[in-house]
Structures are given as C-alpha cells and as structure tokens.
Amino acid sequence: FSEQPAPCAGFDFPVRRLPELVEPLELQELPPVG
Numbered sequence: 001f002s003e004q005p006a007p008c009a010g011f012d013f014p015v016r017r018l019p020e021l022v023e024p025l026e027l028q029e030l031p032p033v034g
Helices: 009-033
Strands: none
Touching: none
C-alpha cells in the first residue's frame, strides 16, 4: 500500500475503494439489525 502513489490515482483509488468497501459493509450490517 503506497501512501501517495499519484495525485490522481491516489485519490481515485481510496475514494473508489472506500465507498465500495463501506457500502457493502453498511448494507450487510443493516439487514441483520433491522
């Protein structure tokens, strides 16, 4: 994992990976909770 590989790629990677990993995690936790 690079701290700052590129100004664009660095932002596109975490931003695109965060929502994709956060969305499924929140969705999976919502069904069981409800």
